[in-house]
Amino acid sequence: MTIPAADGFDVLNVVGRYFQFCDAKDWDGMRSLWADMVTVDYGGVLPVEGQVEAETLKRTMADAIDPIPLTQHMVTSPVVTVDGDTATVRLHLEALHHHPGLGEDERSTNWTLYARNAIGLDRTPEGWKVSSEKMTVVCQTGNKDFVSELTDLVTGRS
Template sequence: MDPSTLDAFDAVNVIGRYFQFCDAKDFDGMRGLWTDVVSVDYGGVFPLEGQVEADALKRTMSELLGMIPLTQHMVTTPVVDVEKDSATVRFHLEALHHHPGLGADTSATDWTLYARDVIGLRRTPHGWKVASETLRVVHQTGNTDFVSDLARLAAE
């Protein structure tokens, strides 16, 4: 296998693990996939932006995503560019979020986010690590106030 093909495969595999860990609520696993500082821009749907220490990102992910009983992140059409020790993976993301404590029907309990995502990776002695993520929302269905409703629920 050509080295660049293997690098592309490995980079996509990191993305797959990232969202599998997210849905399994394995925040230690997620932390293991990040560089020590990650540049993040979640397009306004997540309360972090800029250069974030990985441990702070893990803490915020576990606080927010940990309260959601069901998430399912589906990654499609990944395209990988590799240049030396950097890789960029562009893909479409569909992310379902469900919390039965937010109401009696799916207009309150469910939020599906459709986005274009770009994850930058850096080669390390321990393999590819996520160094950046930029999420651009293209469409949403269900409860578009889901994140703020979760914060309200947590405060109650």
């Protein structure tokens, strides 16, 4: 199936901005890319699943990622399918997370998540909007307790 080049470019641009905004911690920017309701499955990595209001998703993302000084989400092998006013981008994701307060070496300060994502988008009068995301975790390296240890650090628990 051939997709119009403009649609493919526009959809990939939304997905690229999505991860750029995430690393910049630009939650208003991310919110601008989402439909009002988004169906999500982050493979247990984030504490949200199912159909979620975009404002709730924005707060969840901010709460989870703001405390991490460095994240870098690298997207590879994106494949776009467009069917009328819906699109899907399937991609591979490598997500580095770093917090120097978690220890003395990279085994404790770094966590890298490898996943396969499927991001669904709908065409709206304002442009393409993310309407769903499913992340399937493939592998993790580094500190696999990063999230719980970061929570303990941020809340002062030991």
